[in-house]
Amino acid sequence: MKEWHPDKFQDGDELKSHAEIKSKEIITAYHFLVSISPETNKLNLEEYTRTINTSGIDDFTYKGQTLKVTFQDGSVYEYFGVPKNIYNKLINSSTQARFARRHIFDSYTYRKVINAPNP
Numbered sequence: 635m636k637e638w639h640p641d642k643f644q645d646g647d648e649l650k651s652h653a654e655i656k657s658k659e660i661i662t663a664y665h666f667l668v669s670i671s672p673e674t675n676k677l678n679l680e681e682y683t684r685t686i687n688t689s690g691i692d693d694f695t696y697k698g699q700t701l702k703v704t705f706q707d708g709s710v711y712e713y714f715g716v717p718k719n720i721y722n723k724l725i726n727s728s729t730q731a732r733f734a735r736r737h738i739f740d741s742y743t744y745r746k747v748i749n750a751p752n753p
Contacts, residue, residue: 669745671713678746685709686739691731696721701738702747708750713738 637674643650659680668674675682689707696702701713701721727733 655710666745670743673709675744682711682744685711686735691734694730701742703734704748708748709746711744712747713742713744715742 638653638660640650640653640657643653687706689705689709691703692706694701695702696716697722699715699717701716701724702709702710703713716738724730724733724738
């Protein structure tokens with residue numbers, strides 16, 4: 635971050651705009667790593683456990699081995715590294731929430747994308 639901090643460059647320097655973009659990328663990557671860290675997941679484990687066990691699945695999308703699940707309580711989680719064959723089994727399951735609890739929710743790296751709205 636020190637190398638690409640925008641304050642290192644003066645106005646008019648052609649590298650300043652590149653540094654602004656690069657620093658935003660670094661900050662975004664940092665926030666992503668924090669969101670999937672074991673420490674973050676441990677802090678939110680009670681809420682996560684409640685969501686996956688009591689709130690049904692409202693919707694889900696799959697792109698590039700990332701499964702995005704919207705729960706009926708309004709919270710949204712992303713699961714990373716989900717193979718296509720597991721996704722196919724999920725969409726073909728007669729009990730999708732049960733399948734996901736058994737084969738996805740505790741098996742793949744995840745992060746919370748959207749909080750459930752407060753009641």
